[in-house]
Amino acid sequence: MRGGFYHIQTYGCQMNVHESEKIAGQLEKRGFLPCENAEDADVIVFNTCCVRETAETKVYGHLGRIKSQKKSGAVLVVCGCMTQRADVAENLKKRCPFVDIIIGTFNQYMIGEYIDAFIGSGERIVEVWEHENGGSDGDIARASGVNAWLNIMYGCNNFCTYCIVPYVRGRERCRPIDDIVSDAERLIASGYKQITLLGQNVNSYIYKGKNFVDLLKCLEFDKKYRLKFMTSHPKDFSIALAERIARSKVLSHNLHLPVQSGSDRILAAMNRRYTRDDYLKKIQSVRDLIPDIGLSSDVMVGFPTETEEDFLDTLDLVENVRYNNLFMFIYSRRSGTPADKMPQLDYATKQKRIDRLIKAQFEISKSIADGYVGKRFEVLVAEKSGNKCFGKAENDAAISFEDKNDSISVGDFIEVKVTASKNANLIGEVTD
Ligand code: SAH
Ligand code: SF4
Ligand code: F3S
Numbered sequence: 001m002r003g004g005f006y007h008i009q010t011y012g013c014q015m016n017v018h019e020s021e022k023i024a025g026q027l028e029k030r031g032f033l034p035c036e037n038a039e040d041a042d043v044i045v046f047n048t049c050c051v052r053e054t055a056e057t058k059v060y061g062h063l064g065r066i067k068s069q070k071k072s073g074a075v076l077v078v079c080g081c082m083t084q085r086a087d088v089a090e091n092l093k094k095r096c097p098f099v100d101i102i103i104g105t106f107n108q109y110m111i112g113e114y115i116d117a118f119i120g121s122g123e124r125i126v127e128v129w130e131h132e133n134g135g136s137d138g139d140i141a142r143a144s145g146v147n148a149w150l151n152i153m154y155g156c157n158n159f160c161t162y163c164i165v166p167y168v169r170g171r172e173r174c175r176p177i178d179d180i181v182s183d184a185e186r187l188i189a190s191g192y193k194q195i196t197l198l199g200q201n202v203n204s205y206i207y208k209g210k211n212f213v214d215l216l217k218c219l220e221f222d223k224k225y226r227l228k229f230m231t232s233h234p235k236d237f238s239i240a241l242a243e244r245i246a247r248s249k250v251l252s253h254n255l256h257l258p259v260q261s262g263s264d265r266i267l268a269a270m271n272r273r274y275t276r277d278d279y280l281k282k283i284q285s286v287r288d289l290i291p292d293i294g295l296s297s298d299v300m301v302g303f304p305t306e307t308e309e310d311f312l313d314t315l316d317l318v319e320n321v322r323y324n325n326l327f328m329f330i331y332s333r334r335s336g337t338p339a340d341k342m343p344q345l346d347y348a349t350k351q352k353r354i355d356r357l358i359k360a361q362f363e364i365s366k367s368i369a370d371g372y373v374g375k376r377f378e379v380l381v382a383e384k385s386g387n388k389c390f391g392k393a394e395n396d397a398a399i400s401f402e403d404k405n406d407s408i409s410v411g412d413f414i415e416v417k418v419t420a421s422k423n424a425n426l427i428g429e430v431t432d
Contacts, residue, residue, distance in 0.1 A: 004042035012049025262317030294395030302350030304342030
């Protein structure tokens with residue numbers, strides 16, 4: 001036991017948010033306690049992301065600041081997807097001598113041992129592995145409230161031409177189905193009301209002949225809880241999965257199905273391996289089977305060679321599908337990926353396109369939200385402060401409401417009627 005305080009700064013996706021809970025588990029095992037401010041910490045961890053250049057710029061900016069803010073003697077660790085890249089690790093090593101430990105995604109689970117070694121010897125550690133070695137995560141210090149993240153697989157085999165993830169997270173590795181089921185049982189027994197299964201492409205889960213739909217069937221426990229998963233890849237999304245969602249008592253009625261582009265030419269250049277038509281057909285089958293489904297997606301503008309016509313195809317798809325929620329990105333060059341070598345667009349064109357897309361989506365989100373006024377939803381209460389409650393409906397819509405009788409707790413499932421929608425935000429009241 002060492003004692004003292006730790007602070008973890010997390011960048012990137014849900015995968016990283018959960019990785020940080022594993023890192024916290026390693027630190028708490030050594031007697032460290034969490035603290036709000038990096039200035040007060042004895043161990044500071046930056047768990048980084050490199051999916052877009054903006055993510056990396058943010059990390060460098062925060063590192064520059066932490067240099068003067070950190071307590072003297074505090075240990076500074078940089079890990080995650082960014083350091084998994086040899087050039088970045090080398091750059092950090094040279095340019096940031098105040099970083100004590102630099103490790104990658106494959107040896108992150110050993111962070112506690114690296115910290116012990118550094119405190120013992122005072123010698124800087126720079127160690128990034130090329131592959132995992134079968135080590136396990138150990139205890140997890142969960143910080144996610146009513147929701148528990150649960151990895152079902154790691155890595156990605158898809159190599160979309162713009163994406164760095166397969167290079168920094170390695171090839172797909174699926175966890176044994178029995179381990180996942182027993183983890184889920186344990187999490188529910190300990191009070192979690194929602195489980196989110198995590199993987200870069202959960203639809204390609206396969207373990208000893210059992211696929212993702214088989215896994216979902218094994219998670220159909222006779223207890224009230226919500227089951228979610230992310231992310232789905234349209235090429236592997238099956239009608240069998242839509243049917244499972246329709247039949248299930250636990251699966252949430254929302255689906256995140258990233259389309260990336262509405263242009264067949266761009267989809268091919270991205271190596272997405274589906275067409276606009278394949279995608280739209282799948283969306284239609286989902287809506288036929290699950291009429292109240294909440295849909296979300298990721299879309300990118302400004303991919304190399306994207307013309308105004310390609311962009312209009314994306315805009316048209318977005319207006320056609322009418323997503324409840326859309327994550328919109330400007331394409332960002334990632335060195336080492338095939339798209340980095342393709343002819344690039346200028347920044348102004350990309351910026352104008354994303355502005356148009358954001359505007360179109362805002363109108364869609366607003367009109368969907370307006371349409372929810374008067375409807376009733378089952379909300380899982382995720383936050384409560386005073387008598388103000390916040391939670392998500394079964395289709396993932398976020399709703400705020402008041403607990404007038406002071407009878408509601410975080411983790412309750414409550415029926416809420418939507419009474420108003422302000423700029424796409426829903427306000428509701430508890431039904432009698
Ligand atoms: N495996 C998931 C998540 C990948 S990263 C999936 O396939 O959906 C999350 C999102 O970031 C992607 O869906 C994509 O829209 C975006 N993204 C990935 N690489 C990017 C890049 N180079 N530039 C801009 N956005 C990118
Ligand atoms: Fe990246 Fe594509 Fe894999 Fe998603 S499926 S992580 S976008 S390579
Ligand atoms: Fe996630 Fe960023 Fe890594 S999106 S997988 S933390 S590169």
